[in-house]
Amino acid sequence: MSNKEERKAPVLRFKGFTDDWEQRKLDDTITHKSGTSIEKYFSSKGLYKVISIGSYGSNGKYIDQGIRAAANEKTNSHLIKKGELSMVLNDKTGGKIIGRVLLIEKNNQYVVNQRSEIIKLSTSLWDPQFAFTYLNGPFRKKVLRIMQGGTQNYVNFSSVKKLTASLTSVKEQKEIGTLFQKLDNIIILQQRKLKELQQVKQTLSQFLLNGNTHTRPTLRLNGFEDIWKENKLKDIAKISMGQSPSSNNYNKKGNGKILIQGNADIDNGGIRPRVWTTEITKLANKNDILLTVRAPVGELAITNREVVIGRGIAAIKGNKFIYNLLVQKNKEHFWDRISSGSTFKSISSNDIKQLKVYIPSEKEETLIASVLETIKNKIDFQNERINVINKLKKYLLTNLFI
Known part of the structure; x- marks a missing residue:
C-alpha cells in the first residue's frame, strides 16, 4: 500500500515472523505517573540522581547534570524502577528533546522531577528495549505533531497516551530491540573514538603551535632546534576583505558563484554552499583561508573553489601551517x-x-x-563512519517499524 499508516507489517522482518502488527492506544498498554516538583529537596549529598528537562540526551542517554535529591517520603514515591521509562513533556530547545524517553537500567537510582512522565510498560505487550527505540523513533514523530507552545514547547501526557502505538509480539520486539541496542553501543564506541582523536589533535596543536606566542614551541619534531621568527601576518600572507553584493543578485538555484558571507556558510573547516550571486564583488581563490570578521569572529575554512566573499569574511592567501596557527588562535579566544x-x-x-x-x-x-x-583526516574518516552508522539506523527505524 502506498500509505505507510495502512501497512499491517513493516517492510523488513526477522526470519520466522509473519503476523500482522497490532494498533493499540498507548494508554491501553501502560500505566503512568507524573513527575513532581522536588527542587526543595535538591542536595549535593542527595541519594538520588534527578531526571529533569536537561537530563534527556539526543541519543536517548541520561545527561548527568550533577543534580541530586535527598531521600524522603516524597522523593521515594517518585523513584523510577528498572525497565520503566521517563518521557520529557516540556522543551526550551525548539522541540529537540520533547517526547524523548530514557530507559532505566537500575532500581533506586533516579527520581523524576516535574515535566516528565513515568511510564510502566505492560510486560505482556512490551519489551523495554523495543519500547525505548520505538518511543524515541516512530512514535515520537506523532508526539511532535501534538506539540504546543511558542518559546517553551510542551505536550500533555493526557494527549500522548491517546496516540496509537504499533505493536508486534514480545518475541519479535526482543529481536528488534536487541539489534538497536547493539547499534547504539557501536555508535557510542565510535563517538568515544572520535572524541579521543579530537583531544589528541587539540593537544598536539597546542604544543606544536605555541610558537605563535613563544619563539620555541613546547613540543618540537625531531631534528628542529632553531628559534621561530616573529612576523606580522600581512608580511607573510596576502589579506583581502570581503564586499557584499546587492541582495537583488542573490539566488539559491546555483546561478553565478557561491557567496560566503559568514559563519553560516562555513562547515567543519570547509564551505557550505547556501546562496549564489551573479554580482562579483570580491573573490577568494581555491585553497584560500576564509576568516569570519563579524560575530562570531574567528571561524575558519579553506575554500575548495573560487567564491565571492561578503563583508563578514576576509580571505587570506596562506598555507596549511598558517591555517592551523589561526585555528589555534581562535581556540585561545584571541579574536x-x-x-x-x-x-x-x-x-x-x-x-x-x-x-x-x-x-x-x-x-x-x-x-x-x-x-x-x-x-584531521582520521577525524574526518571517523565522522564519516559515524554518519554511515546513523544512516543505517535511520533506514532500519523506517523499515523495521510501522
Whole structure:
C-alpha cells in the first residue's frame, strides 16, 4: 500500500515472523505517573540522581547534570524502577528533546522531577528495549505533531497516551530491540573514538603551535632546534576583505558563484554552499583561508573553489601551517579579546594584518602541517563512519517499524 499508516507489517522482518502488527492506544498498554516538583529537596549529598528537562540526551542517554535529591517520603514515591521509562513533556530547545524517553537500567537510582512522565510498560505487550527505540523513533514523530507552545514547547501526557502505538509480539520486539541496542553501543564506541582523536589533535596543536606566542614551541619534531621568527601576518600572507553584493543578485538555484558571507556558510573547516550571486564583488581563490570578521569572529575554512566573499569574511592567501596557527588562535579566544562592538563583535582589516605570529623554517612548517593534517583526516574518516552508522539506523527505524 502506498500509505505507510495502512501497512499491517513493516517492510523488513526477522526470519520466522509473519503476523500482522497490532494498533493499540498507548494508554491501553501502560500505566503512568507524573513527575513532581522536588527542587526543595535538591542536595549535593542527595541519594538520588534527578531526571529533569536537561537530563534527556539526543541519543536517548541520561545527561548527568550533577543534580541530586535527598531521600524522603516524597522523593521515594517518585523513584523510577528498572525497565520503566521517563518521557520529557516540556522543551526550551525548539522541540529537540520533547517526547524523548530514557530507559532505566537500575532500581533506586533516579527520581523524576516535574515535566516528565513515568511510564510502566505492560510486560505482556512490551519489551523495554523495543519500547525505548520505538518511543524515541516512530512514535515520537506523532508526539511532535501534538506539540504546543511558542518559546517553551510542551505536550500533555493526557494527549500522548491517546496516540496509537504499533505493536508486534514480545518475541519479535526482543529481536528488534536487541539489534538497536547493539547499534547504539557501536555508535557510542565510535563517538568515544572520535572524541579521543579530537583531544589528541587539540593537544598536539597546542604544543606544536605555541610558537605563535613563544619563539620555541613546547613540543618540537625531531631534528628542529632553531628559534621561530616573529612576523606580522600581512608580511607573510596576502589579506583581502570581503564586499557584499546587492541582495537583488542573490539566488539559491546555483546561478553565478557561491557567496560566503559568514559563519553560516562555513562547515567543519570547509564551505557550505547556501546562496549564489551573479554580482562579483570580491573573490577568494581555491585553497584560500576564509576568516569570519563579524560575530562570531574567528571561524575558519579553506575554500575548495573560487567564491565571492561578503563583508563578514576576509580571505587570506596562506598555507596549511598558517591555517592551523589561526585555528589555534581562535581556540585561545584571541579574536574575542580584541574584537570591538557592543552588540555585534567584529575585527578590522588592520587587526588581521597586524597579527603577530611566529614562523619556523619552511621544512618544520611543512612537517607540522602534515602531522596535523593526518590527524584531521582520521577525524574526518571517523565522522564519516559515524554518519554511515546513523544512516543505517535511520533506514532500519523506517523499515523495521510501522
